[in-house]
Amino acid sequence: RHNSQGDANFLEDETTKNFAQKVADHYSARSNQTLEEREASPIIHLKKLNNWIKSVLIQLYARRGDAVLDLACGKGGDLIKWDKAKIGYYVGIDIADGSIKDCRTRYNGDADHHQRRKKFSFPARLMCGDCYEVRLDKVLADDAPFDICSCQFALHYSWSTEARARRALANVSALLRPGGIFIGTMPDANVIIKKLREAEGLTFGNSVYWIRFDEEFSDKKFKSSSPFGTKYTFHLEDAVDCPEWIVPFDVFKSLAEEYDFELVFAKNSHEFVHEYMKRPEFVELMRRLGALGDGNQDQGTLSADEWEAAYLYMSFVLRKRGQPDKN
Numbered sequence: 001r002h003n004s005q006g007d008a009n010f011l012e013d014e015t016t017k018n019f020a021q022k023v024a025d026h027y028s029a030r031s032n033q034t035l036e037e038r039e040a041s042p043i044i045h046l047k048k049l050n051n052w053i054k055s056v057l058i059q060l061y062a063r064r065g066d067a068v069l070d071l072a073c074g075k076g077g078d079l080i081k082w083d084k085a086k087i088g089y090y091v092g093i094d095i096a097d098g099s100i101k102d103c104r105t106r107y108n109g110d111a112d113h114h115q116r117r118k119k120f121s122f123p124a125r126l127m128c129g130d131c132y133e134v135r136l137d138k139v140l141a142d143d144a145p146f147d148i149c150s151c152q153f154a155l156h157y158s159w160s161t162e163a164r165a166r167r168a169l170a171n172v173s174a175l176l177r178p179g180g181i182f183i184g185t186m187p188d189a190n191v192i193i194k195k196l197r198e199a200e201g202l203t204f205g206n207s208v209y210w211i212r213f214d215e216e217f218s219d220k221k222f223k224s225s226s227p228f229g230t231k232y233t234f235h236l237e238d239a240v241d242c243p244e245w246i247v248p249f250d251v252f253k254s255l256a257e258e259y260d261f262e263l264v265f266a267k268n269s270h271e272f273v274h275e276y277m278k279r280p281e282f283v284e285l286m287r288r289l290g291a292l293g294d295g296n297q298d299q300g301t302l303s304a305d306e307w308e309a310a311y312l313y314m315s316f317v318l319r320k321r322g323q324p325d326k327n
């Protein structure tokens with residue numbers, strides 16, 4: 001016979017697994033786009049802007065020869081960015097087996113004839129797995145320690161339960177060397193909650209995205225509720241349709257401190273653009289990526305709706321405490 005507590009735990013666990021599976025299925029089902037399809041996307045400039053943000057983070061923190069852990073690496077969209085940073089080793093893990101297959105193809109460089117480029121100069125290990133469930137310190141014992149860990153547009157999928165959020169941080173903390181860097185981009189909870197409170201109902205958005213909170217959050221206060229498991233549905237045109245979870249930044253920061261991280265910085269994407277567009281090398285990178293165009297309100301610029309969608313995200317940099325070995 002089960003007691004009620006046991007049943008509740010069992011149910012919670014199954015639901016969590018179902019949601020993780022839903023996220024995996026969603027990303028697995030998204031096939032690789034051709035260059036033409038990509039350029040025709042209604043969020044092409046937003047995608048380019050997000051690539052710029054990730055490139056800037058990588059250029060700021062990656063060093064030649066670094067061992068890199070890419071959590072939720074997806075189809076390997078950042079492989080070229082890491083190659084430019086001349087890293088020495090790369091491990092990529094994602095829950096979606098379809099994405100890992102695409103990532104392998106991209107790394108091996110044999111299928112996409114658009115991408116006639118030289119082989120990547122670093123060895124890589126690509127694996128399918130749930131980064132917020134599995135003890136990665138055991139799986140990757142022979143690959144550790146890593147100099148830098150990146151989790152781009154994915155850490156919020158760990159916030160469905162406290163156990164998963166803790167597993168995510170424990171994994172990164174156990175695998176990074178002292179002084180190692182953890183970079184990431186995730187939804188900005190402050191912006192999302194503010195927009196929810198300004199909205200009439202539980203849904204808000206524009207022509208490129210919408211967010212819908214579950215009925216249980218209709219008081220919009222979140223005061224008494226747990227900081228984990230605040231679920232909403234996120235739809236981004238031509239990109240995402242998934243259950244996601246709010247990551248309250250103050251809770252994230254203090255949880256990260258428990259796992260020996262100190263905050264280097266956290267910036268909303270708008271602020272990030274403002275800050276790093278002061279540096280000529282990043283202006284040039286933005287020009288090459290074609291994200292903000294030449295500043296005229298034309299095709300080369302993000303639409304107002306894309307710019308508002310960019311505002312939903314923030315980037316963070318954490319440093320693992322301790323001094324790096326001197327050799």
Ligand code: SAM
Pocket residue numbers: 020023024027028071072073074075076077078093094095096099129130131132133151152153154157
């Ligand atoms: N980081 C990649 C990038 O920036 O191009 C992919 C970002 S995509 C928006 C989110 C990724 O998170 C998907 O590839 C998805 O499969 C992955 N993901 C979600 N939950 C995960 C989990 N529990 N473990 C590993 N990967 C996960």
